[in-house]
Structures are given as structure tokens and as C-alpha cells.
Amino acid sequence: MKSYDLIVIGGGSGGLTVAAGAVGFGVKVALIEKEPEPGGDCLHIGCVPSKALIAAAKELHTAKKAAEAYGLELKGEANYLEAYRRVQAAKAAIQPHDSAERFRSMGVDVFQGHGQFRDKHHIEIKGGEVLYGKRIVIATGSRAAIPPIDGLQDVDFLTNESVFDIKALPESLVIIGAGPVGLELAQAFARLGSKVTVLERGSQILNKEDAELVPYAQAALEKEMSFVFKASVKKVEPMPDGRKRLWIERDGEKLQLETHAILIAAGRRPNTDRLGLLTIGIQMDGDHIAVKKTLQTSIPHIYAVGDVIKPYPFTHAAGMEGKIVVGNAVFGLKRKVSYDHVPWVIYTDPEIFHLGITEEEARKHVGDEVRIYKVTLDHVDRFITDRNTEGIVKVITDRKGRILGAHAAGNGAGDWMQQAVFMKRFGHKLPAISHVVHPYPARSEALLKTADQYWRDKLFQGGIAGRIMKAYVKWFR
Ligand SMILES: Cc1cc2nc3c(=O)[nH]c(=O)nc-3n(C[C@H](O)[C@H](O)[C@H](O)COP(=O)(O)OP(=O)(O)OC[C@H]3O[C@@H](n4cnc5c(N)ncnc54)[C@H](O)[C@@H]3O)c2cc1C
Numbered sequence: 432m433k434s435y436d437l438i439v440i441g442g443g444s445g446g447l448t449v450a451a452g453a454v455g456f457g458v459k460v461a462l463i464e465k466e467p468e469p470g471g472d473c474l475h476i477g478c479v480p481s482k483a484l485i486a487a488a489k490e491l492h493t494a495k496k497a498a499e500a501y502g503l504e505l506k507g508e509a510n511y512l513e514a515y516r517r518v519q520a521a522k523a524a525i526q527p528h529d530s531a532e533r534f535r536s537m538g539v540d541v542f543q544g545h546g547q548f549r550d551k552h553h554i555e556i557k558g559g560e561v562l563y564g565k566r567i568v569i570a571t572g573s574r575a576a577i578p579p580i581d582g583l584q585d586v587d588f589l590t591n592e593s594v595f596d597i598k599a600l601p602e603s604l605v606i607i608g609a610g611p612v613g614l615e616l617a618q619a620f621a622r623l624g625s626k627v628t629v630l631e632r633g634s635q636i637l638n639k640e641d642a643e644l645v646p647y648a649q650a651a652l653e654k655e656m657s658f659v660f661k662a663s664v665k666k667v668e669p670m671p672d673g674r675k676r677l678w679i680e681r682d683g684e685k686l687q688l689e690t691h692a693i694l695i696a697a698g699r700r701p702n703t704d705r706l707g708l709l710t711i712g713i714q715m716d717g718d719h720i721a722v723k724k725t726l727q728t729s730i731p732h733i734y735a736v737g738d739v740i741k742p743y744p745f746t747h748a749a750g751m752e753g754k755i756v757v758g759n760a761v762f763g764l765k766r767k768v769s770y771d772h773v774p775w776v777i778y779t780d781p782e783i784f785h786l787g788i789t790e791e792e793a794r795k796h797v798g799d800e801v802r803i804y805k806v807t808l809d810h811v812d813r814f815i816t817d818r819n820t821e822g823i824v825k826v827i828t829d830r831k832g833r834i835l836g837a838h839a840a841g842n843g844a845g846d847w848m849q850q851a852v853f854m855k856r857f858g859h860k861l862p863a864i865s866h867v868v869h870p871y872p873a874r875s876e877a878l879l880k881t882a883d884q885y886w887r888d889k890l891f892q893g894g895i896a897g898r899i900m901k902a903y904v905k906w907f908r
């Protein structure tokens with residue numbers, strides 16, 4: 432039987448970070464991946480294909496808007512196959528970085544097959560060998576949660592696993608779920624030419640975002656698709672012409688929708704059910720694996736990272752957790768995970784950037800000490816010249832200017848708001864950004880303007896600093 436210092440189950444964002452980090456320090460590592468190639472959801476059926484499809488759709492949308500504005504005529508229908516090819520090309524270009532071949536060349540033993548615990552130190556690869564691991568990392572990710580809707584299993588429906596493989600644009604598309612997966616793909620398909628309807632059981636989109644941002648996103652998205660909120664999908668049925676009929680209830684009202692395709696984007700379910708976790712008696716947190724801050728499970732030599740644990744189901748969070756596990760499992764450190772400085776971005780147009788706590792959360796936890804600085808993008812020159820002024824930046828600080836949260840809705844917000852992450856991570860207060868020269872007219876000036884507001888409040892709103900300053904100027908002149 433082969434024996435390893437570290438076995439990683441799952442070769443996605445979290446597992447690959449652990450394997451690459453650990454082998455680099457001379458540890459004997461085995462990586463078990465059930466799919467033919469590592470890369471995980473992000474590369475094959477998540478971030479990469481969705482961002483490529485969004486980019487294709489954005490080009491088309493921009494071309495149509497430009498044609499309208501400049502009096503040009505655009506003829507014909509967009510060829511969906513081009514978008515499909517673009518998605519496949521993006522995946523193929525990134526795949527070598529995550530390939531089994533590359534990891535083997537680093538010194539990792541890569542096994543293809545479904546890994547499952549036989550006991551606390553032994554992993555059986557289905558239909559193959561059993562490996563011994565002194566330490567083990569579970570990084571098996573998640574899959575689409577399928578809501579229990581009557582008749583759903585009798586129609587073809589799409590999930591993120593199948594949607595990037597379709598080669599023809601659905602004429603109409605119903606998406607169940609208005610979370611990041613649902614909204615990003617809704618906008619992409621709408622821009623490519625589908626008639627999109629989003630069904631959401633809650634009463635709004637983006638329920639984790641700061642309430643002040645939501646109307647900006649909602650207004651923009653409503654121009655491109657329809658929404659049904661408080662929707663409870665009761666039944667789905669195939670129609671003779673290949674379409675599907677959905678029966679929906681909304682506040683006691685009954686609706687019917689007919690559609691060419693249905694995409695389920697109703698949340699994720701961690702891949703923890705076929706791992707033999709009951710056999711080894713690991714502690715669970717619902718369907719997720721319970722971990723301590725050191726990312727150790729209730730069995731100290733077994734760690735878990737990524738979507739199998741609860742708080743942050745994002746690629747960059749899985750990567751951060753993976754690095755912590757390398758330190759703890761390879762060097763015996765006790766580094767603790769913290770999500771205080773982990774941002775996320777939803778790649779709709781406008782993009783939604785999220786860091787730290789929202790205003791609602793800040794008022795609850797910090798009370799009267801909270802200060803809010805916000806700028807709408809119609810006050811930022813670059814957005815004016817771009818004719819793209821819909822959006823807002825909002826920074827939440829304590830009384831001393833320490834950043835508690837930073838949020839934005841706006842074109843490209845995921846990039847130009849990143850400076851807020853640096854500031855928060857290294858304890859810089861909001862006014863510090865005023866000491867950094869921003870090129871004119873960069874979009875990043877949006878954040879700079881919130882700091883200008885901080886200074887205006889401090890110096891000109893009658894505070895002690897303002898009074899001292901005015902007294903000094905009076906004396907000096
Ligand atoms: C449509 C979509 C778009 C997304 N876009 C973004 C985005 O833009 N930015 C972002 O940060 N996040 C995004 N995410 C989320 C991101 O994909 C996940 O958070 C991330 O992939 C989680 O990493 P992971 O390592 O936990 O799991 P994964 O990357 O999914 O890796 C898990 C791996 O384990 C393998 N596996 C499972 N069970 C076993 C087993 N028993 N034995 C062996 N192998 C096994 C799987 O095949 C898979 O390769 C998106 C998700 C979706 C669905």
C-alpha cells in the first residue's frame with residue numbers, strides 16, 4: 432500500500448492550492464480527483480466558463496448599443512456557437528495550469544477516481560487502490576442543489592454542469608434562483624438573445640448585499656430580463672413541442688410560464704455525502720463539514736477547505752484556506768482562518784463588489800460609531816465620459832475612519848475597488864487614500880472621493896479638528 436504524508440481529496444481551487452504548496456516543501460503528496468482532469472468547478476463548470484460567456488454577451492450588447500447610438504444597422508442573428516467556442520477556448524487555455532500532467536511534474540502523485548474514507552487514515556479510490564495518509568485534506572467542493580419541484584426530474588433541465596455545453600441558444604429561458612449564478616447567467620443569456628425570466632422565492636435579488644446597492648443592480652437587470660419574486664414553483668411538465676410548462680404561486684396568485692429551457696441556480700450542496708464521513712464519525716454542520724479556525728475537522732489530522740465548509744463558497748476563499756492548511760498540516764502551525772478581509776464580486780453589469788460588513792450589519796454591531804461615506808458614479812468624471820454613471824460606492828467606517836465595509840455597484844467595480852481590500856487588510860484608515868495620487872480620470876477616483884468626504888466632514892462640519900484649522904488659518908493670514 433502506498434503511504435503519503437498528505438492526501439488531498441478533490442483537485443479544485445482548494446485542493447490544488449494545498450497539493451502545490453505542500454509538494455513545494457518536500458512533502459509526499461497524493462491528489463485524488465474523480466474527473467479526468469483536475470481544475471474543479473471553477474475551471475470546468477463555474478468561474479471560467481461563466482466569465483467567458485459574460486464577456487461574449489457583453490461584446491454583443493455593447494455592439495448593439497453602439498449601433499443604436501450611432502445610427503448603424505446591425506443585421507442577422509448572433510451565432511451562439513461563437514460564444515460556445517469562446518467558452519471552450521477559455522477553459523482550454525487555462526486547463527494546462529491545473530492539469531494532472533503539471534501536478535505530476537511538480538512531484539504530486541495524481542490518482543483519477545472517486546476517493547472515499549475506509550477509516551481515519553485510509554482512502555479507497557473506487558475500483559482501485561487504498562492509500563494511507565498521515566494527514567488528509569477534504570476539498571471535494573459542491574454541486575447545484577436541486578429543489579424538490581414536482582415533475583422537475585421528468586424534464587431536461589440545465590445546471591451549471593450542463594449549461595456551458597449547449598450549442599444552441601434557447602429562445603426562452605427560465606432561471607430558478609436570483610443568486611450570483613442565476614443573475615450572471617441570466618444577463619449573459621439575455622444579451623445573447625434569449626428571453627429570460629428569473630424566478631426567486633425571496634422578495635429581492637442579492638439578499639446578502641448592502642440594501643442601498645440592490646436598486647442599482649435591480650434597475651439595470653430589469654431592463655434586460657423579467658423577474659418573478661416570492662415565486663414558489665409548484666410543478667413542471669414537458670409540453671408536446673419540447674418546451675416546458677411551470678406552475679408557479681406568488682402571494683396566493685397562480686401563474687403559468689412556458690419556456691424552451693430551465694436553468695436551476697438555487698444554491699449549492701456540498702459534496703460530503705459519498706465520502707464515508709459517517710464511517711469515520713467526523714462532526715458535520717448540516718451538510719457541510721464542521722471545522723475549527725485552524726481548518727481542522729473534529730478529527731485533528733483531517734482538514735477541510737473550500738465549498739465543503741460553510742462560510743465563503745468562492746474560489747479565492749478556497750485558495751486562501753488551502754494556503755492556511757499548508758502551513759498547519761506541513762509545518763504544524765496553528766494559523767487561524769479569518770474572512771474579515773475577503774471580498775467578493777458578482778460579475779453582473781453593474782458589477783457588485785462586497786467587502787466586510789454592510790450598513791445594516793454595522794448599525795447593529797457598532798451603533799452610533801458608524802460613519803457612512805458614499806458617492807454616486809454620476810459624480811466621477813470617468814464614468815461620465817464613459818456614459819456609464821449608474822452605480823454607487825459606499826464605505827462604512829468607525830468614528831476614527833477604520834474601514835468596516837466597502838461596497839460598490841458599477842462598471843468594473845471588482846477591479847477598481849480592490850484598493851479598499853488592501854487598505855482594510857493592512858489597517859489603513861479611509862483618509863489615508865487621499866495621500867495616494869490617482870491618475871486622472873481613473874475609475875478608482877470613486878473610492879478616493881469617499882475619502883474627500885471624510886476630510887470635508889472632519890474639517891468643515893464644526894468638529895474640533897475643523898475649529899483648530901480655522902483658528903490657525905485666521906492667525907496665519
Ligand atoms: C456558475 C458558477 C460561477 C462561479 N463563479 C465564481 C467566480 O466568478 N468567482 C469565485 O470566486 N467563485 C465562483 N464560483 C464558485 C467557485 O467555483 C467555488 O467556490 C470553488 O470552485 C470551490 O472550490 P473547491 O476546491 O471547494 O471545489 P471545486 O473547485 O469544485 O473542486 C472540487 C473537486 O473535487 C472533486 N471531487 C468531488 N468529490 C470527489 C471524490 N469523492 N473523490 C475525488 N474527487 C472528488 C471534483 O470533481 C472537483 O474537481 C462559481 C460557481 C459556479 C457554480
Ligand SMILES: NC(=O)c1ccc[n+]([C@@H]2O[C@H](COP(=O)([O-])OP(=O)(O)OC[C@H]3O[C@@H](n4cnc5c(N)ncnc54)[C@H](O)[C@@H]3O)[C@@H](O)[C@H]2O)c1
Nearest residue numbers: 578608609610611612613631632696697698744776777778
Ligand atoms: N462571482 C462570483 O464570485 C460567483 C458567481 C457565481 C457563484 N458564486 C458562488 O456560488 C455560490 C452559489 O451561488 P447560487 O447563486 O447558486 O446560490 P445562492 O444560494 O447564492 O442563491 C440562490 C438563490 O436561489 C433562491 N432559491 C433557492 N431555491 C429556490 C426555489 N426553489 N425557487 C426560487 N428561488 C430559489 C434563493 O432564495 C437564492 O436567492 C455563491 O454563494 C457564490 O459563493 C460566486
